[in-house]
Amino acid sequence: MSFTIRQLQYFVAAAEKGSISRAAQSFNVSQSSVTEAIKDLESDLGVILFDRHSRGLTITHKGHQFLRHATEILSNVADARRAFDQQQDEASGTLHLGVTSLVAGYVLSDILARFRRAYPAVEVTAIEDSGEYLEHLLIGGELDVAVMVVSNLRDRMALQSEILEVSPYRLWLPLGHRLETPDSIALDDISDEPLIMLTLDEIEEATAKLLGALGSRPPVAFRTRSVEAVRSLVATGAGIAILPDLVYRPWSLEGDRIESRDVSGALPVVQVGIVWRKGSAPKQTTLNFINIAKAHRMLRSR
Known part of the structure; x- marks a missing residue:
């Protein structure tokens, strides 16, 4: 039997939340539904994905390897669904993007990959620097949007932010x-x-x-x-x-x-989010990136 999208979603949720109960709560389903889905997935793959213990779950080495594939599959499914909801073929322009070092490899990579697939004609330039310097560039109009830690955002009067991950x-x-x-x-x-x-x-x-x-x-x-x-x-x-x-x-x-x-x-807690300048309507490529980032957040929270 081949694994299902639902099994992958339950597996990713359990891996991220560290317990069956919290994974079940995020989908508003019973714990037994998540347990059975993961057991069926393990049976189909022929590997043990989690070590079970009194404090919850610990992902195994094989489970950690499969988690990357499962996340990518779910991301591709979301991209495929969205392709029929938006008119993307003619989208073009530029996007000037900033990112802080901490989130560059943990949040940005997936969002940017999805954006490039959805809008291949958009030219993206990116800079990695400190949060303080990225705020300066955003306020000065040298950056369109940034993905960064927003827990201690300095200039909230000039900048708009939306949390992607806590x-x-x-x-x-x-x-x-x-x-x-x-x-x-x-x-x-x-x-x-x-x-x-x-x-x-x-x-x-x-x-x-x-x-x-x-x-x-x-x-x-x-x-x-x-x-x-x-x-x-x-x-x-x-x-x-x-x-x-x-x-x-x-x-x-x-x-x-x-x-x-x-x-x-x-x-x-550390809050990671997207940040852009207040005071003027963002250009279309910036709005598209923001929407992609929000879709990424919704996928991870399922």
Whole structure:
């Protein structure tokens, strides 16, 4: 039996939300419907996609590999449906796009790929820089739109934004770490742990504010602008990390396992969104990009 689009949607939702119950809630269906769909998908593929445990689900290595294919399939299906809803063949023009480093590889790539497929005649130029500089370019009219972290957007009077994704902070641990098994981890539990600090966008600032709530701050073992370096360092036991779930992957490039756990307390979230200038109607290519980004958000939230 071949797998279905519905099975793929349930699988992606379970992988992103980490539990059957939350996946079922997002589709307003019973937990048994999601469970059976995933079991049938595993049977059809001949692989185990999730490890089941009391705290929910952990995606397996094979499941992580299949997740990329499943997401691409669902994206292509959405593109195919939209092709009959819009008159796209003659769409042309230019789009000047900005992106911050953190979201370039985690949010923008899928949106931009869908936009290029939908509007192949549009010439796209893109620049990667800090959020502060992208705001300057947007206000000055040098950029049409940007995909960036909007949690701390500076000039909300001049800029319009729409949130695409909200990502909570989670604790990253190497396999076998002493904090791997507790159901609840408090900030005090990590006060003496060496920390791997990511210095991209406002992540370092937000993490510093978060750790400032501790009586004694964890020692920083390493600072890096590379998410892959964080993964490798955490996986090999060099330290822990507190980062948005947006950039979490369960494996380092070397194939070592990385665990992810919730931390109790009021942790901040990272909001990723699209930003454009207020005060004048966006040109058509900008509106088309915004609509593509919104469609991408709706697909991921299903």
